Amino acid sequence: MALLEVAKLEAFYGQTQVLRGLSFKLEEGSVTTILGANGAGKTTTLRAICGMVRTSGEIRFAGERIVSRATESIVRYGIAHVPEGRGTFVRLSAEQNLRLGAYARKDRAGVAEDLERVYQYFPRLKERRNQQAGTLSGGEQQMLAVGRALMMRPKLMLLDEPSFGLAPLLTEELFRILGAISRERQVSMLVVEQNASLALGIADEAYLLETGRIVMSGKARDIGRDETVRKAYLGY
Amino acid sequence: MDLFLQQTFAGLAFGGIYACVALAVVMIYQATDHLNFAQGEMAMFSTYIAYTLLHHGVPYWWTFLLTIAISFVGGALVERLIVRPVEGTSTLNEVIVFIGLIAIFNSMAGWIWEYTIKPFPSPFPKETLIPLKLIGPHDLGVIGVTLLVLAAVFLFFRFTPVGLAMRAAAQNPDSARLVGIRVGWMLALGWGLAAAIGSVAGMMVAPIVFLEPNMMAGILLYGFAGALLGGISNPVGAVAGGFMVGVLENLVGTYVPFIGSQLKLTVALVLIVAVLVFRPSGLFGYVVVKRV
Numbered sequence: 001m002a003l004l005e006v007a008k009l010e011a012f013y014g015q016t017q018v019l020r021g022l023s024f025k026l027e028e029g030s031v032t033t034i035l036g037a038n039g040a041g042k043t044t045t046l047r048a049i050c051g052m053v054r055t056s057g058e059i060r061f062a063g064e065r066i067v068s069r070a071t072e073s074i075v076r077y078g079i080a081h082v083p084e085g086r087g088t089f090v091r092l093s094a095e096q097n098l099r100l101g102a103y104a105r106k107d108r109a110g111v112a113e114d115l116e117r118v119y120q121y122f123p124r125l126k127e128r129r130n131q132q133a134g135t136l137s138g139g140e141q142q143m144l145a146v147g148r149a150l151m152m153r154p155k156l157m158l159l160d161e162p163s164f165g166l167a168p169l170l171t172e173e174l175f176r177i178l179g180a181i182s183r184e185r186q187v188s189m190l191v192v193e194q195n196a197s198l199a200l201g202i203a204d205e206a207y208l209l210e211t212g213r214i215v216m217s218g219k220a221r222d223i224g225r226d227e228t229v230r231k232a233y234l235g236y
Numbered sequence: 237m238d239l240f241l242q243q244t245f246a247g248l249a250f251g252g253i254y255a256c257v258a259l260a261v262v263m264i265y266q267a268t269d270h271l272n273f274a275q276g277e278m279a280m281f282s283t284y285i286a287y288t289l290l291h292h293g294v295p296y297w298w299t300f301l302l303t304i305a306i307s308f309v310g311g312a313l314v315e316r317l318i319v320r321p322v323e324g325t326s327t328l329n330e331v332i333v334f335i336g337l338i339a340i341f342n343s344m345a346g347w348i349w350e351y352t353i354k355p356f357p358s359p360f361p362k363e364t365l366i367p368l369k370l371i372g373p374h375d376l377g378v379i380g381v382t383l384l385v386l387a388a389v390f391l392f393f394r395f396t397p398v399g400l401a402m403r404a405a406a407q408n409p410d411s412a413r414l415v416g417i418r419v420g421w422m423l424a425l426g427w428g429l430a431a432a433i434g435s436v437a438g439m440m441v442a443p444i445v446f447l448e449p450n451m452m453a454g455i456l457l458y459g460f461a462g463a464l465l466g467g468i469s470n471p472v473g474a475v476a477g478g479f480m481v482g483v484l485e486n487l488v489g490t491y492v493p494f495i496g497s498q499l500k501l502t503v504a505l506v507l508i509v510a511v512l513v514f515r516p517s518g519l520f521g522y523v524v525v526k527r528v
Contacts (some may be wrong), residue, residue, distance in 0.1 A: 050414065071413040080414075087411035089404050100404050103397065104416035152415065 090134030101151025249375035251482020252382030257459025274337035276456030282435030311431025467521025
């Protein structure tokens with residue numbers, strides 16, 4: 001059974017329809033990427049899964065119907081959303097940001113363990129644990145957002161443009177860590193990314209989104225070799 | 237010199253009451269970006285509840301705790317039932333609801349308890365073991381109670397997970413939802429806490445100004461002045477601002493002849509205008525800087 005099943009998903013901002021009948025599946029333990037131009041509906045797809053936009057259609061997570069539920073209930077199933085723009089709690093300390101990630105958890109020992117693990121993945125955050133999160137650099141805030149998501153001990157991570165605003169070296173570092181997390185922690189991931197070659201690099205499956213519809217899907221490897229995709233999104 | 241110290245201490249006692257009101261105002265402002273104009277009337281209504289409990293023979297400190305608890309529940313219910321339907325629609329809608337709440341609480345209090353002035357007891361003894369020269373026992377008690385309330389609020393926000401979740405929900409509601417915080421309930425909790433803090437202010441000020449439906453009108457104005465002076469975005473600053481306004485008001489009333497006790501309220505208004513013109517973020521407020 002697929003971890004996430006989306007069928008005939010439609011989403012709206014006011015009167016404007018952004019997703020026009022999206023269907024896809026995400027297998028447990030896999031990394032899936034959604035590629036597409038600006039405005040294709042990538043971010044909206046992630047927001048729809050978390051109940052942050054008006055949607056219709058079917059979304060099942062681990063067999064459970066989650067569509068039209070409140071965001072705060074959906075995430076408690078084990079879906080961690082790393083939002084566009086990082087969603088930092090700017091006036092709280094870095095460590096408080098991380099601890100908030102575990103807000104819905106009750107197992108104190110597990111939380112302490114996961115905090116240490118996040119600091120292992122991102123030693124920079126440990127150095128800055130008591131610093132006000134708003135004063136962290138863009139890259140550090142992105143790490144903080146990923147760390148906060150990990151603190152939920154999620155089954156699925158939704159990552160929205162993790163490379164946005166990061167220097168190339170930092171981006172590579174981040175994707176290396178994301179790859180490690182998915183392998184070591186068995187966390188499934190749905191990644192939306194402008195930088196298609198990076199995203200295809202860590203993904204197993206890929207979907208191509210155009211104006212709210214999926215126009216191509218397959219193994220990430222094959223999609224990366226497809227000529228139209230290469231010309232349009234990889235630039236060679 | 238004695239007069240100066242006496243007036244300063246008396247100012248601190250009133251300042252404590254303003255500080256509570258300022259803190260209540262700031263709590264809701266932080267969560268919603270709006271000033272609850274009905275904060276004072278809610279506190280007045282709470283004081284009437286305390287009055288009724290006392291009248292039925294409940295001992296003072298039990299009344300005190302019960303009133304705080306009832307106010308907390310009442311504040312949360314006001315948010316859930318009355319404010320919630322207009323939340324996030326438009327500023328004007330919310331402000332009009334706040335003004336409506338003023339009218340509702342004021343009229344309800346007048347209807348239930350009548351508009352006649354009622355005495356309200358002070359829990360503190362009239363005489364102290366060691367005679368106090370500079371400050372009355374009630375004033376001293378008010379300062380003590382205020383500091384206790386502030387300490388409790390501080391500890392709540394600093395050290396409890398729910399306190400942290402409330403701050404998170406106020407700073408970034410979307411992110412808060414994404415970690416599973418029920419933001420709507422946090423707002424209700426904020427209203428409840430604000431009402432509870434306000435009820436303390438009401439019970440502390442009632443022995444001085446007497447209980448009547450309009451007793452908080454002036455106090456709320458000073459509370460706003462305190463919150464603005466200290467910084468509307470910073471609870472600690474708002475509390476400091478409340479104390480400062482109390483002292484300033486008293487000293488100006490004593491030493492500036494043409495102001496006296498008649499023009500004291502004007503001081504608060506002048507202060508509000510001055511802060512808004514010269515330092516809108518207050519003395520200790522955060523200036524919100526956005527990276528573009």
